[in-house]
Amino acid sequence: MNLIPDVEVHRPKSLEEALKHMEAPGAKPLAGGTDLIIDLREGACEARNLVDLTKVKELDYIREFGGRIRIGAMTHHTDLVASDLIRTKAQVLSEAANLVGSIQIRNLGTVGGNICNASPGADTATPLLALGAEATISSSGGVRVIPLGEFFAGPKRTSLNPGELLTELSFPTPPAGSGGAFQKLGRRKGCTLSLINIAAYVELDGDTCSEVRVAVGACAPTPVRITDVEEMLKGKKIDEAVIGEVSSACYGLVQPSQRAHSRASEEYRREMSCVLMRRALTTALERARGNK
Amino acid sequence: MKVSFQLNGKDIEVEAPGNRALLDLLRDDLGVKSVKKGCENGECGACTVLLDGAPVTSCLVLAPQVEGRAVTTIDGLVDDPFMVKLRQAFLEDGAIQCGFCTPGVLISSYALLKGNPKPTADEVKKAIEGNLCRCTGYVAIIKAILHASERI
Ligand SMILES: Cc1cc2nc3c(=O)[nH]c(=O)nc-3n(C[C@H](O)[C@H](O)[C@H](O)COP(=O)(O)OP(=O)(O)OC[C@H]3O[C@@H](n4cnc5c(N)ncnc54)[C@H](O)[C@@H]3O)c2cc1C
Ligand code: FES
Ligand code: FES
Numbered sequence: 001m002n003l004i005p006d007v008e009v010h011r012p013k014s015l016e017e018a019l020k021h022m023e024a025p026g027a028k029p030l031a032g033g034t035d036l037i038i039d040l041r042e043g044a045c046e047a048r049n050l051v052d053l054t055k056v057k058e059l060d061y062i063r064e065f066g067g068r069i070r071i072g073a074m075t076h077h078t079d080l081v082a083s084d085l086i087r088t089k090a091q092v093l094s095e096a097a098n099l100v101g102s103i104q105i106r107n108l109g110t111v112g113g114n115i116c117n118a119s120p121g122a123d124t125a126t127p128l129l130a131l132g133a134e135a136t137i138s139s140s141g142g143v144r145v146i147p148l149g150e151f152f153a154g155p156k157r158t159s160l161n162p163g164e165l166l167t168e169l170s171f172p173t174p175p176a177g178s179g180g181a182f183q184k185l186g187r188r189k190g191c192t193l194s195l196i197n198i199a200a201y202v203e204l205d206g207d208t209c210s211e212v213r214v215a216v217g218a219c220a221p222t223p224v225r226i227t228d229v230e231e232m233l234k235g236k237k238i239d240e241a242v243i244g245e246v247s248s249a250c251y252g253l254v255q256p257s258q259r260a261h262s263r264a265s266e267e268y269r270r271e272m273s274c275v276l277m278r279r280a281l282t283t284a285l286e287r288a289r290g291n292k
Numbered sequence: 293m294k295v296s297f298q299l300n301g302k303d304i305e306v307e308a309p310g311n312r313a314l315l316d317l318l319r320d321d322l323g324v325k326s327v328k329k330g331c332e333n334g335e336c337g338a339c340t341v342l343l344d345g346a347p348v349t350s351c352l353v354l355a356p357q358v359e360g361r362a363v364t365t366i367d368g369l370v371d372d373p374f375m376v377k378l379r380q381a382f383l384e385d386g387a388i389q390c391g392f393c394t395p396g397v398l399i400s401s402y403a404l405l406k407g408n409p410k411p412t413a414d415e416v417k418k419a420i421e422g423n424l425c426r427c428t429g430y431v432a433i434i435k436a437i438l439h440a441s442e443r444i
Contacts, residue, residue, distance in 0.1 A: 102422020
């Protein structure tokens with residue numbers, strides 16, 4: 001068994017203190033540790049100076065204000081699943097969080113860690129992209145807010161600068177007439193990583209799709225929106241037949257890895273992107289119709 | 293570094309380097325051998341303990357992270373009525389073969405019944421998703437958890 005290398009662990013009690021520790025060269029945040037501790041064991045993480053965020057309670061919240069739903073980076077998947085606010089207003093995120101790993105992993109793992117780990121198949125990334133989320137990033141120097149799409153820089157790479165922490169993910173509170181849905185395909189049903197996942201969000205004005213965002217995971221170097229699909233739907237009449245047509249376009253729009261040793265073949269991911277897109281959009285539409 | 297926490301209801305303070313996993317702290321430093329080491333990857337659940345009442349894989353927690361928190365293993369639940377019922381049902385239903393997965397499965401089932409004393413079979417399956425068993429094929433385990441729940 002691989003050993004965890006020698007590391008120093010700082011245990012700040014406030015965000016301010018955490019940001020101070022983040023100024024040290026090579027400082028690395030430790031949230032739930034479900035990705036980081038494995039990386040340390042496998043020698044995939046060089047950092048030896050960890051800033052444990054466990055005690056930074058001010059980053060652990062789910063609240064709504066200013067017309068936005070705001071989620072602190074240290075919110076655990078379990079808390080997303082348990083939140084009535086998320087379940088009723090942002091079901092697409094609740095569904096995705098409920099499919100992350102096992103209960104043990106959801107109790108440890110955080111949404112901030114899921115996003116910052118920047119795996120192309122991170123399960124909360126696609127719903128957050130579909131909800132139009134922004135990332136709030138803090139350092140001792142100040143705070144900046146960027147669209148979540150700009151946060152991802154490549155597989156396991158983010159646009160965070162040294163010294164910065166992701167502190168919040170937020171998105172506009174979905175209005176009446178909106179609906180979202182998450183679809184995930186893994187090797188098995190439980191405790192499995194996504195071979196591909198898709199999140200869809202639609203807003204209805206009568207029969208017209210007034211707003212739509214769809215995102216795909218594990219089909220490109222980062223989780224991404226498929227704006228071509230969005231353009232085919234936005235401002236048009238939407239029904240099951242339209243969804244069927246639009247979804248088959250995914251085949252040529254996604255860019256799955258062509259590596260032979262990846263978890264599923266390129267061909268299979270292309271095919272399944274069409275299927276999952278159809279299911280996600282169909283359920284999102286049903287929910288939007290029911291959400292008066 | 294010094295780490296103070298509650299282990300099975302008792303306040304303790306230990307000296308643990310930053311790279312000590314909670315799993316190793318429990319087994320090697322504190323002699324709690326009921327917590328098993330399987331994959332060290334968060335996948336098998338043999339190392340499951342309760343952290344502030346919630347099941348977690350102790351191989352993915354660094355010792356310093358449990359500062360000020362409560363860690364519970366099956367050793368701390370010996371006389372707990374829920375655990376007594378679970379143990380009984382596991383024995384009666386043949387839900388234990390080699391027993392390596394059992395402490396972890398018991399912790400996960402205990403956490404389930406504490407929050408949801410009358411779970412459906414699907415809820416039971418979801419609750420033990422993170423616990424692998426190489427012997428029983430799970431059928432007996434699921435049956436035992438449902439039996440225990442009927443007796444609560
Ligand atoms: C058995 C198992 C099953 C899993 N199943 C799934 C699954 O189904 N779906 C899925 O998406 N993931 C899965 N994962 C991966 C993992 O659990 C999630 O990505 C989890 O959300 C990571 O969060 P964490 O808090 O544990 O992050 P950590 O491991 O603590 O951190 C991950 C990375 O993010 C950085 N980081 C954390 N917080 C911040 C912050 N606030 N600001 C800046 N950087 C930060 C860390 O430095 C590190 O690089 C699984 C993992 C395991 C072990
Ligand atoms: S040893 Fe911890 S989950 Fe396998
Ligand atoms: S009884 Fe042997 S692993 Fe479960």
